[in-house]
Amino acid sequence: MSKKKDVNFYFSAKEIAEERTIDPAAQEMIVKAVEDGVETVWERLAKQQPQCGYGQMGICCTNCAMGPCRIDPFGNGPDKGVCGATEDTIVARNLATMLATGAASHSDHGREIVEVAYETALGKTQGYEITDVEKLKRVATEYGIDTDRSKEEIARDLALAMLEEFGTIKNSIQLVERAPEPRKELWRNLNIMPRSVDREIVEIMHRVHMGVDTDYVNILLQALRASLSDGWGGSMMATEFSDILFGTPEPKESWVNLGVLSHDEVNIVLHGHNPVLSEMIVKASRDPELVALAKEKGAKGINPVGMCCTGNELLVRQGVPIAGNMLNQEMALVTGAVEAMVVDYQCISPASQRLPSATIPR
Amino acid sequence: MKTVFVNPERCIGCRHCEVACAIEHSQTKEVLTVFFEDPLPQPRIHVEPGIDFTTFPNKCRHCNPAPCMQACPTGALYRDGTTGSVLLDGYKCIACSMCAIVCPFDVITFHKTWNIKVEHEINFKCDHCVERQARGEVPACVEACKTDALIFGEINELTKQGRQDFTLRLTSNAGRVDETPSLPASVKMSRDMNAKLSKFSPLE
Known part of the structure; x- marks a missing residue:
């Protein structure tokens, strides 16, 4: 039964x-x-098996209140939504929406890093510092910023210049200039040179709205433009200022998998995507007073380990061992050996909060 | 007797069973490739809208005796000894559509299939997923149904469950003046909501 x-x-x-x-x-x-x-x-x-065929094919549209609509893949039922959108339009709009979500999350991550850099340059943060001055000057030069000043002044102006590009009206992003000329020529010919980080994402959300863009080629071109605004904009800013704040990565040897959790130390899993929080936790875990406190309570020390992309950020810059990828987050908690899982955002499974060992204070 | 039992009130009209059925009987059996196949796979189960936003997933009930078998002049339809299902020998089918004419549920359609190499369209009915059943699996439509509108099992076991629910409702009503056993609040709310919404339905 x-x-x-x-x-x-x-x-x-x-x-x-x-x-x-x-x-x-x-x-x-x-x-x-x-x-x-x-x-x-x-x-x-x-x-969830088998997963919804309409969802997998992307032929279900929930964009307006006349729907939800879907196309009959067997060719017997509806071949258009109520508004008249064909399967090509619906698939393109759904794909563009997904790309907008991805570009928004990458680029918003970038915005927060640049904001922290800006506040740091103004002396309003604790714990953060301008670490890679050489890289700061190199990137600032690309933006035409005078580098013959204090590192704080350069960082302030560079951060402001980058933050401005999230909603700029100058219609260009400086870092895009790094692309090879033939590639830029191709983008110009397709009219997909990104104009600002936020604008391209907003324009996708505008175009997928009921009764706006119905030409699937045109929708996909905008999706490409938003992807470029992320890859050559928000995401690249994130990388540059992460290096400036926390140091530029170099090859390191470290340890990988759940075995990095320790039997006799305080295990802290740092999970998510953005190094802004986790870098400070690693710093704190090396604080002599906190290490002494851990020893006083019977542990041999504090053992920060990374997970998912935050784990990568910590691995390449601090040599922090990495406990695993996104699929390992529940496994780490199942060990029962994790004192705290500190998360920022992206790939944090809602399920992780519900696992028994995640709720038992230890 | 094992059957696909339908709980119409649980059907939300997602048509997931149709997709799963078409994929199960396709050549490639992969959602992202089946719709490039020629002939295009088709479902053998049909979700049709009724009144008040209810839907009914309609498919071959594998009757016994089966009117389609009785009407088939070439003996193309036969009964599977193991599962009791009404199956088709595609090469014997002459596409006369007598089976479709006598089918009490109108669930027999005619299509080309990839595995019967004939030029014309032939009887295209539910095969009760006998291959899946042989592997100990439930029919594809049942596996795909996430609301339990379709359940596979011994018919007497399945009706027993419903009978027990009815008994619970009946006894919980003992001594009260209601004419019928009261419904669970969620079912009543769902029915009321559908009745109100259906005022706006194109079928109304």
């Missing part, structure tokens, strides 16, 4: 774990989660 195929019926916990990952450390935790009956990302994926 049960309609759902129960994986536990077919496999032992170990077989399930081997099916899910090749990483032996994560396998151990999957076995523990399965045996403890803890629901994780894989159980939820199984329950």
Whole structure:
């Protein structure tokens, strides 16, 4: 009578774990989660199978109140939405919306880094400093900023120049000039040179609105323009000022997988995408007073470990070991060895907050 | 007797069962490639709108005795000994449509299929996913249904569940003056809402 195929019926916990990952450390935790009956990302994926065909094909439109509409892929039912949008229009609008979401999150991350740099230049922050002055001067030169001044003055003007480009009316982004000339020529010919970071994202949201852009080629060209405004704008600003604030990365040796969690130290998992918060936690974890406090309480020290893209930022700049990718976040909590998971944003599963060990104060 | 039991009130009209059915019986069995196939895969289950925004996923009920089998002049339709399902030998089908004429549910359509190499369209009915059943899986439409509007199981087990629910409602009403056992509040609200919304429905 049960309609759902129960994986536990077919496999032992170990077989399930081997099916899910090749990483032996994560396998151990999957076995523990399965045996403890803890629901994780894989159980939820199984329950979603098969996933909605309309969603996968992108032929469902929820953009206006006359809908939701969808196209019949079998060719017997509706071939247009109520407004008349064809499958090409609907697919292009849905794809453009997804790209706008991605560009917005990358670029807003960039904006926050530049804002922190600006506040730091004004002396309004604690803990942050201008670390890579050489890189600061190099980027400032591209923006035509006088570098024969104090690093704070240069950083202030560079941060302001970048922040201005999020909503600029000058209709260009300086860092785009780094692209090779033939590539820029191609973008100019397609009329997709990005004009500002925020504007291109807003224009996507405008164009996918009911009754605006219906030409799928034109919609996709705008999606490309917004992608360029992110890749050569917001995201690139994030990289440049992260390096200026926290140091430019160089090759490092470190450790990877859940094995980086320690048996006898205070484990702090730093998860998310933006180094602004996690860099400060790493700094604090090296503070002699805090380390002494941890030792006084019986631990051997403080062990910050990275996860997901915040983990990468910390790995390349601080050599902090990385516990895993986005799929490992629940596994880290399942160990029961994590004292705190400090998160910023992006890829933070709502499920992580609900796992038992995430709520038990330790 | 195992069957695909329909709980019409739980059907939200998402047509996920149709997509899953077409993919299951396709050549490539992949959502992103099936719609490039020739002939284009089709569903064998049909979600039709009723009144008050209700929908009904209609498919072959695998009747016994089956009118379609009785009407088929070439014996193309036969009963599967293991599952009791009404199946088709595509090469015997002469596309006379007698089966569709006598079908009490009008769920027999005619299409070309990739695995029966004939030039004409043939009977295109639900095969009860007998291959999936042989592997211990439920039919594709049932697996795809996320609201349990479609459930696969022993018919007597499935109706027993409904009977028990009815008994609970009946006994919880004992000694009261209501004419019928009261409905759960959520079901009543859902029905009332659909009745109000349907005033705006094009079908009204």
